[in-house]
Amino acid sequence: MDISKYKTLYLQETSGHLSGVEKGLLSIEKGYDAAAVDELFRHYHSIKGMSASMGYEPLKKLAHSQENLLDGIRSKRIDLTPEIVSTLLQCLDAMRALLERVENDLPLDADISGLLEMLISAGKGEPINPRTQRQSETAPVQAKTPEKSHELKLSNVMTVEGRVFDDLLSIVGDLLGSLSTFKSLTHASRSIAFKDGVHTLGRSVDALYSNILAARMLPIKDLTEGLPRIIRDMCIASGKEIELKIEGSEISLDRSVLQSLAGPMVHIIRNSVDHGIETPDDRINNAKGPTGQIRITAYSKKDRAVIEVTDDGRGIDIERLKIEALARGASRDKIISMTGKEALMLICMPGLSTATVVTETSGRGVGMDAVKDVIEGLGGTLEISSTPGAGTKITMELPRSTAIIKALAVNVGTEVFLIPISRVEHVLEVSARLAGSGSMEYEDGQIEIRSLAAALGMDETASPARQASTVIVVRSARDERDSRLIGFAVDDFGEEIDAYIRPLLPPMSRLRGVMGITIIGEARPAFLLDMAQLTSKPTERT
Amino acid sequence: MPKRVLIVDDGIFFRRALRDILTAGGYDVIGEAENGEQAVAEAIRLRPDIIILDVVMPVKNGLEAAREISGLAMPAKIVMCTSLGYEPIVDEAVSSGASGYILKPLNESKVLGALKNLYPAETC
Numbered sequence: 001m002d003i004s005k006y007k008t009l010y011l012q013e014t015s016g017h018l019s020g021v022e023k024g025l026l027s028i029e030k031g032y033d034a035a036a037v038d039e040l041f042r043h044y045h046s047i048k049g050m051s052a053s054m055g056y057e058p059l060k061k062l063a064h065s066q067e068n069l070l071d072g073i074r075s076k077r078i079d080l081t082p083e084i085v086s087t088l089l090q091c092l093d094a095m096r097a098l099l100e101r102v103e104n105d106l107p108l109d110a111d112i113s114g115l116l117e118m119l120i121s122a123g124k125g126e127p128i129n130p131r132t133q134r135q136s137e138t139a140p141v142q143a144k145t146p147e148k149s150h151e152l153k154l155s156n157v158m159t160v161e162g163r164v165f166d167d168l169l170s171i172v173g174d175l176l177g178s179l180s181t182f183k184s185l186t187h188a189s190r191s192i193a194f195k196d197g198v199h200t201l202g203r204s205v206d207a208l209y210s211n212i213l214a215a216r217m218l219p220i221k222d223l224t225e226g227l228p229r230i231i232r233d234m235c236i237a238s239g240k241e242i243e244l245k246i247e248g249s250e251i252s253l254d255r256s257v258l259q260s261l262a263g264p265m266v267h268i269i270r271n272s273v274d275h276g277i278e279t280p281d282d283r284i285n286n287a288k289g290p291t292g293q294i295r296i297t298a299y300s301k302k303d304r305a306v307i308e309v310t311d312d313g314r315g316i317d318i319e320r321l322k323i324e325a326l327a328r329g330a331s332r333d334k335i336i337s338m339t340g341k342e343a344l345m346l347i348c349m350p351g352l353s354t355a356t357v358v359t360e361t362s363g364r365g366v367g368m369d370a371v372k373d374v375i376e377g378l379g380g381t382l383e384i385s386s387t388p389g390a391g392t393k394i395t396m397e398l399p400r401s402t403a404i405i406k407a408l409a410v411n412v413g414t415e416v417f418l419i420p421i422s423r424v425e426h427v428l429e430v431s432a433r434l435a436g437s438g439s440m441e442y443e444d445g446q447i448e449i450r451s452l453a454a455a456l457g458m459d460e461t462a463s464p465a466r467q468a469s470t471v472i473v474v475r476s477a478r479d480e481r482d483s484r485l486i487g488f489a490v491d492d493f494g495e496e497i498d499a500y501i502r503p504l505l506p507p508m509s510r511l512r513g514v515m516g517i518t519i520i521g522e523a524r525p526a527f528l529l530d531m532a533q534l535t536s537k538p539t540e541r542t
Numbered sequence: 543m544p545k546r547v548l549i550v551d552d553g554i555f556f557r558r559a560l561r562d563i564l565t566a567g568g569y570d571v572i573g574e575a576e577n578g579e580q581a582v583a584e585a586i587r588l589r590p591d592i593i594i595l596d597v598v599m600p601v602k603n604g605l606e607a608a609r610e611i612s613g614l615a616m617p618a619k620i621v622m623c624t625s626l627g628y629e630p631i632v633d634e635a636v637s638s639g640a641s642g643y644i645l646k647p648l649n650e651s652k653v654l655g656a657l658k659n660l661y662p663a664e665t666c
Contacts (some may be wrong), residue, residue, distance in 0.1 A: 006558065006559055010555055012554075045625065053648050299573055299588075
């Protein structure tokens with residue numbers, strides 16, 4: 001295990017613990033406080049564990065001896081004396097000096113034996129030997145960096161404008177593009193040195209990419225921090241009482257994903273406050289507490305993050321929702337055959353997102369179509385569940401970072417499109433006649449074949465007449481259980497590439513079936529296809 | 543199916559290190575908690591196969607959490623994680639419902655070895 005990559009975390013956490021130690025020591029100096037002693041014990045314990053894992057022996061030893069001493073004080077074997085506190089403060093200075101050496105990659109060769117002896121004497125309840133104390137090793141530790149105390153220091157933590165990382169990522173995207181050109185050249189090359197060089201370059205670019213991605217991650221907390229104030233203001237305006245609970249706010253997402261979530265999050269919360277949570281009187285009449293609850297729960301699920309927003313309000317009235325959808329021209333047959341889960345998604349129908357309708361249906365429709373668009377645009381999924389009278393839950397599952405994805409290049413006529421590799425089940429070469437027949441046998445059943453050109457609304461006659469055709473078998477949804485397979489007929493397929501996807505801006509973002517754009521070889525733009533949209537029944541979206 | 547693991551430690555340092563080791567070792571880290579109380583709640587919510595529990599934590603320590611979780615009759619196997627000098631705690635941990643333990647400082651072989659011992663019959 002390469003332990004050095006944890007150094008930054010170590011430094012951050014340890015200096016946090018040392019601040020805690022300082023606070024605790026100053027507090028117990030004023031008088032014994034069991035809770036403060038407990039907390040001090042845990043600080044030393046944590047520093048010990050981390051230092052041992054990092055191999056920083058002097059820090060581990062110091063923390064370990066102090067932990068023992070605190071354990072003695074905690075269990076009342078040792079009386080807490082002012083002498084002990086001042087010894088612990090000396091040790092604190094020594095640990096800080098050592099930590100600084102860790103930070104600057106200096107050897108941890110300070111002699112701490114004097115301090116350890118003092119701690120041992122204290123641990124035995126013996127008077128701390130003043131002779132030892134005078135030879136206290138804090139001095140030598142500091143003596144090795146005498147200039148430090150009067151030096152102007154720059155912090156190791158830098159504040160960098162987020163845009164810098166966007167640019168860095170964009171540059172890596174271009175690098176990946178060039179790299180794939182080199183990679184294709186290696187097939188034809190006989191030079192081992194060239195192949196090795198490209199391989200090494202590839203690894204460096206990969207490392208660069210993952211480091212930049214890691215640096216771009218921000219905790220959900222950054223997004224949710226502003227919510228209590230928003231809710232407070234809405235409550236004052238509406239006379240409602242709402243308590244907000246947030247769990248998993250440390251889960252981190254790429255800043256671009258988090259940024260895109262800001263709008264949807266406010267929409268969802270506003271809907272909960274406006275249409276979900278009842279007034280205190282209504283709640284009491286319905287045998288609920290006067291204060292409504294909104295809970296945001298975030299957790300990670302493999303490489304994706306899930307954010308749930310749950311309220312305990314009045315829920316969504318599905319029957320009324322169906323009636324409103326009918327009134328807005330949805331097909332009667334389809335509405336009748338809908339499951340409850342499907343019917344709830346009607347709330348994302350653009351026609352339903354007018355405030356009047358929503359208020360009438362006691363639902364939550366304001367901007368839900370926009371919310372769904374954003375989530376799906378990020379390559380995520382949105383799910384709604386609701387129990388009338390008991391509340392509503394909105395579940396968003398999102399990629400933690402979207403910027404670069406693996407995609408399969410396919411050709412339609414002279415155009416190149418990209419299909420996210422995660423959706424591709426199989427690539428088949430079939431006769432043009434079969435590809436045009438509308439369905440084919442696949443595994444144990446029949447699957448539908450659509451022309452990708454037609455699905456994208458392109459002029460099919462532009463495709464050259466061919467004997468053979470390629471069918472890309474894709475899943476309609478990420479989840480295997482409730483998805484089906486569909487074949488898309490294309491003219492040909494190319495390589496699997498790492499594409500740096502730039503989001504589409506209006507008006508292009510309104511295009512159906514595409515979710516991003518990238519530049520492939522020779523400065524050609526290519527759209528990344530939104531398979532969730534393309535595999536849905538053409539009539540499902542209006 | 544990779545085993546699903548819940549990591550419980552009050553330090554990000556150890557949570558990150560454990561996550562990296564487990565992920566590289568083919569486990570699926572499905573959640574993290576930073577104290578015993580969160581651990582119990584997350585265990586109920588996520589129903590993991592394995593829970594790695596640090597002993598010294600604020601709010602509710604690992605032993606209390608282990609007792610509470612084993613009282614819930616969940617299939618999760620509990621592995622206690624503790625520092626040098628705490629070996630005697632291991633016995634108490636076993637009687638609190640733990641199936642194994644990892645002694646800090648952490649390294650790959652200790653962590654993966656301890657988890658592998660939980661399933662002697664399987665090769666994962």
